[in-house]
Amino acid sequence: MATRGTGAGSAIGSRADEQRQRILDAAVAVFSRRGYGAASMNDVAAQVGLSKPTLYHYVRTKQDLLVAVYEEVLDESLRSAREIVAGAPTTREAVRALIVERVRYTCEHRDLLTICFHEESALPEELAAPILERRREFERVVRDAVEAHLHETGRTLPMALGVYVNTCLGAANWTYKWFDPAGPRSARELGEDVAGVLLGILDG
Amino acid sequence: MATRGTGAGSAIGSRADEQRQRILDAAVAVFSRRGYGAASMNDVAAQVGLSKPTLYHYVRTKQDLLVAVYEEVLDESLRSAREIVAGAPTTREAVRALIVERVRYTCEHRDLLTICFHEESALPEELAAPILERRREFERVVRDAVEAHLHETGRTLPMALGVYVNTCLGAANWTYKWFDPAGPRSARELGEDVAGVLLGILDG
DNA sequence: CCTTGCTTCGACCGACCGGTCGGGCGAAAG
DNA sequence: CTTTCGCCCGACCGGTCGGTCGAAGCAAGG
Numbered sequence: 025m026a027t028r029g030t031g032a033g034s035a036i037g038s039r040a041d042e043q044r045q046r047i048l049d050a051a052v053a054v055f056s057r058r059g060y061g062a063a064s065m066n067d068v069a070a071q072v073g074l075s076k077p078t079l080y081h082y083v084r085t086k087q088d089l090l091v092a093v094y095e096e097v098l099d100e101s102l103r104s105a106r107e108i109v110a111g112a113p114t115t116r117e118a119v120r121a122l123i124v125e126r127v128r129y130t131c132e133h134r135d136l137l138t139i140c141f142h143e144e145s146a147l148p149e150e151l152a153a154p155i156l157e158r159r160r161e162f163e164r165v166v167r168d169a170v171e172a173h174l175h176e177t178g179r180t181l182p183m184a185l186g187v188y189v190n191t192c193l194g195a196a197n198w199t200y201k202w203f204d205p206a207g208p209r210s211a212r213e214l215g216e217d218v219a220g221v222l223l224g225i226l227d228g
Numbered sequence: 229m230a231t232r233g234t235g236a237g238s239a240i241g242s243r244a245d246e247q248r249q250r251i252l253d254a255a256v257a258v259f260s261r262r263g264y265g266a267a268s269m270n271d272v273a274a275q276v277g278l279s280k281p282t283l284y285h286y287v288r289t290k291q292d293l294l295v296a297v298y299e300e301v302l303d304e305s306l307r308s309a310r311e312i313v314a315g316a317p318t319t320r321e322a323v324r325a326l327i328v329e330r331v332r333y334t335c336e337h338r339d340l341l342t343i344c345f346h347e348e349s350a351l352p353e354e355l356a357a358p359i360l361e362r363r364r365e366f367e368r369v370v371r372d373a374v375e376a377h378l379h380e381t382g383r384t385l386p387m388a389l390g391v392y393v394n395t396c397l398g399a400a401n402w403t404y405k406w407f408d409p410a411g412p413r414s415a416r417e418l419g420e421d422v423a424g425v426l427l428g429i430l431d432g
Numbered sequence: 433c434c435t436t437g438c439t440t441c442g443a444c445c446g447a448c449c450g451g452t453c454g455g456g457c458g459a460a461a462g
Numbered sequence: 463c464t465t466t467c468g469c470c471c472g473a474c475c476g477g478t479c480g481g482t483c484g485a486a487g488c489a490a491g492g
Contacts, residue, residue, distance in 0.1 A: 039438090057349060061266025065480060075441050077482075086480065141405075142346045145261060183421035187413070190406045191399045191425045198398025201345075209391070217387035221395045224428035243468085269450060279471045284451065 044082050047072050051089040056135035060090055060143045091151060093139050098158045100129065105165045115173035116226065120219050122166055126196040127215030131203040138200055163189065173226065181225070192222045248286050251276050255293040260339035264294055264347045295355060297343050302362045304333065309369045319377035320430065324423050326370055330400040331419030335407040342404055367393065377430065385429070396426045 050071035054063045065086055069079040083089060104125055112118035130137050147155065167189045174181065181188050195218055203214060254275035258267045269290055273283040287293060308329055316322035334341050351359065371393045378385065385392050399422055407418060 043439095059263060059265045059347070059350065061263045062350065063265075064478075066478085076480090077442085078440050080481065081439070143263070146263060146266065182424055184413070187418065187421045188425060190402070191422050194402025194405070195395045195399040198394070198402055201398070202394045209388070214391065217391045218395050220386055221392060221426065221429050225425050247469095268448075270448085280450085281452075281472085282470050285469070290450065 040082060043072075047074075047079060047082055048089065048092055052093060052135045052139065055090070055093070055143070056138040060139065060146045087147070087151070090139070090143060090146060091155075093136060094147075094155045097133070097136050097140050098155065098162070101126075101162050102158060102165070104129070105162055109165060109169050115169065115176050116223070118169045119166075119173055119226065120223055122169055123192055123196055123219040123222060124212065124215035126193070127199050127218050128211045130197060130200050131205075131211035131214060134200045134203065137197070141197065141200065163193065166193065170226075179226070179228065188225070195222060244286060247276075251278075251283060251286055252293065252296055256297060256339045256343065259294070259297070259347070260342040264343065264350045291351070291355070294343070294347060294350060295359075297340060298351075298359045301337070301340050301344050302359065302366070305330075305366050306362060306369070308333065309366055313369060313373050319373065319380050320427070322373045323370075323377055323430065324427055326373055327396055327400055327423040327426060328416065328419035330397070331403050331422050332415045334401060334404050335409075335415035335418060338404045338407065341401070345401065345404065367397065370397065374430075383430070383432065392429075399426060 047068065051068045054067045054071055057063075058067065065079060066076055068089070069076045072079065105122060108121045108125060109118050112121055144152065167185060170189055170192075171185060174185075196215070199214065199218070203211065205211075209217065251272065255272045258271045258275055261267075262271065269283060270280055272293070273280045276283065309326060312325045312329060313322050316325055348356065371389060374393055374396075375389060378389075400419070403418065403422065407415065409415075413421065
């Protein structure tokens with residue numbers, strides 16, 4: 025039950041919590057590189073500098089690590105999307121900011137997103153169901169934002185709304201494959217470029 | 229060395245070739261569902277209705293099956309892209325047809341593309357290098373097509389050419405995640421919708 | 433000093449992996 | 463009939479998997 029300050033003035037975190045976070049970071053690195061199915065818990069343990077039994081002192085199963093990845097990504101995605109919609113000055117700016125932020129987050133957490141995009145089928149049905157539901161909720165937020173802008177401007181899209189939204193999300197998500205952190209454009213700037221392509225059809 | 233007609237009047241194919249194709253189809257189904265690393269050769273054998281030793285009578289290694297998937301996809305992608313560029317009536321039509329075809333092929337071979345998109349890191353460097361080079365060549369064909377259209381019309385894009393091309397390919401490739409074969413739009417029609425979003429910025 | 437409780441790990445478990453081996457099968461050739 | 467040969471598989475190989483067990487190390491409290 026002992027708690028201890030982290031030394032950086034941040035919120036309290038027990039020793040066990042710190043280790044758990046280090047393990048999760050290691051798991052993200054290993055899972056994204058080797059793939060969840062092919063990665064072993066030995067790999068993860070070695071990455072943190074622990075033995076496998078010690079790793080299992082902090083983590084219940086390999087599956088728990090994968091679930092934690094999805095939780096983190098979905099929490100942050102949904103939170104920021106709702107914040108953007110609530111705070112945007114115009115409906116058009118909401119759509120634009122949603123795309124920019126999606127690209128930024130994806131590019132700056134490529135390991136995390138790589139796992140989310142690749143390992144959907146690695147979770148058993150019972151665990152996948154709530155995760156899928158939250159992802160659908162995220163997509164609904166984006167969809168509603170586009171629809172609100174359409175309604176406000178009286179325009180109509182030359183294709184189904186769902187097709188447009190999925191095209192936008194696809195273009196944004198796919199940056200996890202090609203974004204170059206050493207390139208000339210930052211993640212945020214790249215997001216603005218991508219949004220520029222996708223918003224063209226909204227402005228006519 | 230015995231050969232036999234396939235009975236359907238098509239090109240000759242030995243019994244062994246037929247079996248090899250059935251095995252490859254099974255491998256595609258299994259690898260795309262479970263992931264290459266997590267899928268076992270027992271799974272593949274069971275899917276074809278053979279025992280594992282019999283499977284190995286036709287296939288050298290598990291890795292060979294994965295390589296065959298990449299070969300098939302890259303062969304077809306490059307071939308059709310070059311054909312489209314060579315036969316398009318205008319540069320704009322070339323770009324449009326490239327996107328439409330990319331979406332169509334992706335949606336109609338989702339299992340194949342799922343493997344290509346997810347298992348890039350499952351190949352050892354020596355095998356991945358030539359595959360990566362051919363993928364880059366495919367991207368170069370698309371890039372050149374866009375550049376030709378830009379040059380012809382005298383327009384300039386508000387973002388780097390590479391960013392635009394990757395955005396287009398991302399939107400097209402991502403359809404492997406959300407295309408619904410039972411939906412109201414065929415793969416080809418969906419491609420036309422997606423191209424409609426992406427070409428907006430080219431037409432101003 | 434001893435106890436307590438958290439952290440760590442060497443050694444191990446049964447299961448399953450990719451891949452192999454030696455032999456059994458049936459049909460065609462002699 | 464026997465031989466041959468492509469096709470097929472039960473049983474097995476060394477190795478690794480996710481996960482467990484029992485014990486050692488060690489700081490804090492008494």
